[in-house]
Amino acid sequence: MDLRFTPEETAFREEVRAFIRNNLPKETRERLRMGHPPTKAETVQWQRALNARGWAAISWPKEWGGPGWSPVQRMIFLEENLAAPAPELLGFNITMIGPVLIQFGTEEQKKRFLPRAANLDDWWCQGFSEPGAGSDLASLKTAARREGDHYIVNGQKIWTSTAHNADWCFLLVRTNPAAAKRQEGISFLLVDMKTPGITVRPIISIDGSHHLNEVFFDDVKVPVEMRVHEENRGWDVAKFLLGNERVGIARLGKSRERIDFAKSLARETRSGGRPLSEDPAFRQRVAQLEVDLKGLEMMQLRVVSAYDKRRDGKPDPLSSAIKVRGSELLQATSELVMDVGGPQSMTAWAREADTASNEPALGPEWAAQAAGAYLMLRAASIYGGSNEIQKNILSKAVLRL
Numbered sequence: 001m002d003l004r005f006t007p008e009e010t011a012f013r014e015e016v017r018a019f020i021r022n023n024l025p026k027e028t029r030e031r032l033r034m035g036h037p038p039t040k041a042e043t044v045q046w047q048r049a050l051n052a053r054g055w056a057a058i059s060w061p062k063e064w065g066g067p068g069w070s071p072v073q074r075m076i077f078l079e080e081n082l083a084a085p086a087p088e089l090l091g092f093n094i095t096m097i098g099p100v101l102i103q104f105g106t107e108e109q110k111k112r113f114l115p116r117a118a119n120l121d122d123w124w125c126q127g128f129s130e131p132g133a134g135s136d137l138a139s140l141k142t143a144a145r146r147e148g149d150h151y152i153v154n155g156q157k158i159w160t161s162t163a164h165n166a167d168w169c170f171l172l173v174r175t176n177p178a179a180a181k182r183q184e185g186i187s188f189l190l191v192d193m194k195t196p197g198i199t200v201r202p203i204i205s206i207d208g209s210h211h212l213n214e215v216f217f218d219d220v221k222v223p224v225e226m227r228v229h230e231e232n233r234g235w236d237v238a239k240f241l242l243g244n245e246r247v248g249i250a251r252l253g254k255s256r257e258r259i260d261f262a263k264s265l266a267r268e269t270r271s272g273g274r275p276l277s278e279d280p281a282f283r284q285r286v287a288q289l290e291v292d293l294k295g296l297e298m299m300q301l302r303v304v305s306a307y308d309k310r311r312d313g314k315p316d317p318l319s320s321a322i323k324v325r326g327s328e329l330l331q332a333t334s335e336l337v338m339d340v341g342g343p344q345s346m347t348a349w350a351r352e353a354d355t356a357s358n359e360p361a362l363g364p365e366w367a368a369q370a371a372g373a374y375l376m377l378r379a380a381s382i383y384g385g386s387n388e389i390q391k392n393i394l395s396k397a398v399l400r401l
Contacts, residue, residue: 035369038087082253092124093117104229127171144173153220163213188234190226207372250326258333317397320390327380341367
């Protein structure tokens with residue numbers, strides 16, 4: 001199998017780099033390079049710039065605003081966007097609700113929501129996980145009772161990313177509690193977050209950021225026309241969505257950008273009277289990470305190349321290996337940047353996280369952000385399907401155990 005990029009793919013990479021170089025605001029690039037997460041305004045601004053170029057809806061068909069890229073082109077774009085670094089496309093819009101509506105939505109739903117999702121006129125969030133229903137999603141208890149042309153929704157969701165920013169939520173609810181199998185009694189709804197009865201409560205993460213939320217539904221009225229697919233067939237939609245959720249989960253570009261950033265910092269950081277970049281142990285660590293990242297890139301190219309030739313549309317089980325290794329390297333590269341800062345990374349982060357303190361920050365800006373990212377990315381091996389679950393998939397589908 002030839003895993004080299006074609007001349008056309010190499011030219012495409014250069015085109016993407018040129019667009020990012022000419023259109024990404026310098027202040028946004030610098031904030032992200034220092035380790036700050038993008039703000040909502042920065043994400044909206046960048047996705048709209050990409051959408052104007054026809055590049056936001058990366059996996060959608062052309063008839064609904066997609067660019068018509070191959071899987072390899074999508075991989076190149078995602079890698080270059082992260083490596084810039086630039087704000088990521090909002091996955092809830094582009095890789096989740098967009099493909100779901102294209103596959104299962106009515107014509108009215110597609111026409112209403114898809115253009116707004118691509119342009120980030122609507123910010124979507126995902127109402128799946130509940131207390132007691134995370135990895136075992138089919139045990140969810142949030143209920144929707146049909147009353148005429150509305151559903152009445154009651155229940156709670158948790159770990160709902162960016163719900164405080166969201167205009168709409170795609171929501172899994174139980175519509176038939178008497179179903180013989182739990183999966184057979186679930187429906188998939190689209191819910192306007194401004195509907196009366198919805199309460200969003202923040203969950204502050206270990207890094208001090210507000211990204212996650214609890215969401216409560218108390219007698220929330222949702223029009224029946226906002227149901228996607230048939231009643232009690234929402235599990236089919238959820239499985240399709242979760243397959244798309246893992247697109248780009250390896251985040252090669254981000255890990256590569258963190259290694260490059262650590263190397264640049266090491267040239268300016270002194271250790272034993274000389275630049276850290278000259279320390280043999282540091283150089284060996286960087287070299288090993290770069291080798292591991294190249295191995296992951298080769299694995300991803302094999303999976304993407306094979307997927308491009310498949311006709312059944314089913315995910316390759318080896319994508320689970322990409323998820324496992326990708327999350328491990330994301331954690332390792334974030335740890336590398338934090339370690340360049342040494343003890344000042346944690347002291348700077350602790351001072352920044354102490355909102356009650358009036359003391360000046362300790363250490364450089366990037367050091368505090370590096371420690372926060374390291375702590376937050378402990379979750380990378382959990383979200384998008386925990387690494388333990390991915391290893392079970394690999395043992396059954398690949399190793400036949």
